[in-house]
Amino acid sequence: DQQVKQNSPSLSVQEGRISILNCDYTNSMFDYFLWYKKYPAEGPTFLISISSIKDKNEDGRFTVFLNKSAKHLSLHIVPSQPGDSAVYFCAASVDFNKFYFGSGTKLNVKP
Amino acid sequence: NAGVTQTPKFQVLKTGQSMTLQCAQDMNHNSMYWYRQDPGMGLRLIYYSASEGTTDKGEVPNGYNVSRLNKREFSLRLESAAPSQTSVYFCASREQRGVNTEAFFGQGTRLTVV
Numbered sequence: 001d002q003q004v005k006q007n008s009p010s011l012s013v014q015e016g017r018i019s020i021l022n023c024d025y026t027n028s029m030f031d032y033f034l035w036y037k038k039y040p041a042e043g044p045t046f047l048i049s050i051s052s053i054k055d056k057n058e059d060g061r062f063t064v065f066l067n068k069s070a071k072h073l074s075l076h077i078v079p080s081q082p083g084d085s086a087v088y089f090c091a092a093s094v095d096f097n098k099f100y101f102g103s104g105t106k107l108n109v110k111p
Numbered sequence: 112n113a114g115v116t117q118t119p120k121f122q123v124l125k126t127g128q129s130m131t132l133q134c135a136q137d138m139n140h141n142s143m144y145w146y147r148q149d150p151g152m153g154l155r156l157i158y159y160s161a162s163e164g165t166t167d168k169g170e171v172p173n174g175y176n177v178s179r180l181n182k183r184e185f186s187l188r189l190e191s192a193a194p195s196q197t198s199v200y201f202c203a204s205r206e207q208r209g210v211n212t213e214a215f216f217g218q219g220t221r222l223t224v225v
Contacts, residue, residue: 004153034213043115043201043216044154089153097142097161097207098169099214101154 003027004092006102013109019077021105023090026071030092030100035064035075038087038104047088048075080109113137117202117217124192124224132187132220134202142205143185144169144214145177147198154201160185161207192224 005024013019021035031052036044050057050064050073057064063076073090087104118133136143141162146154146169156169160179174196176188185204189196199221203214 002153006153009151036216041218043203043218045216046213049213091154097159097167098156099144100156100170101146103151103153 002100002103003030004090004100004102006090006105008105009103010106010108013080013107015082015109015111016079019075019080019084019107019109021075021077021088021090021107023073023075023102024071025073025092025100027092027094027100028068028071029094032093033064033066033073034091034093034099035062036089036091036101037084038089044089077107080107082109082111085109115202115204115215115217117200117220119220120218121221122223124189124222126193126224128192129188129190130192131189132200132202132222133184134186134217135184136202136204136215137183138204138206138215139182140204140206140215141182142207142214143179144203144205145175145185145187146201146203147171148201148219149198157187157200192222194224196222197224198222 034049035047038044090102091099115136144159145157158177160166163182202217205214
């Protein structure tokens with residue numbers, strides 16, 4: 001049973017608009033959350049993270065929001081660019097060693 | 112500055128054959144991981160090594176063995192490959208200093224078992 005779920009397999013957004021990628025988790029013990037970006041034929045690369053003691057973390061065009069009561073995580077990309085087109089994975093950890101990944105959301109940013 | 116290097120990049124095996132996937136990192140990280148990625152399943156942890164000399168099972172360890180040869184290298188072995196092990200395998204490493212840090216991934220090994 002997946003502890004981290006990304007229920008939208010794909011998302012299409014117009015260039016310049018906001019992309020919102022969502023992630024839900026079931027384990028209330030998770031205390032660290034990350035987003036990874038993956039291009040075809042490459043390994044995932046780290047994008048942004050958030051600790052459970054925060055509800056928001058920003059890095060340039062990327063912002064991650066954490067709603068612990070809802071066990072929900074979201075990644076906002078503003079403005080979206082064609083180079084952002086990739087598969088995005090959310091991941092969560094409870095003991096710094098085991099990271100549980102969602103199934104990924106494929107983002108397509110249209111020029 | 113290679114980061115995490117995996118070999119081979121592609122491999123085709125017959126059912127029952129064995130092979131070892133190699134992984135090396137040059138970032139002096141303590142922790143290393145093996146994941147597999149399957150369509151619709153995301154990345155699932157097979158085994159991990161929190162430090163040199165230790166290994167632990169992840170979510171899907173059956174059919175695999177690992178060796179943490181030294182701080183740099185962490186290998187994954189399939190003793191008797193099965194078609195269900197057709198997947199893309201990723202190795203990752205991470206510095207574990209008691210604070211939250213991200214893992215760095217290799218480019219992956221695409222394995223097909225026929």
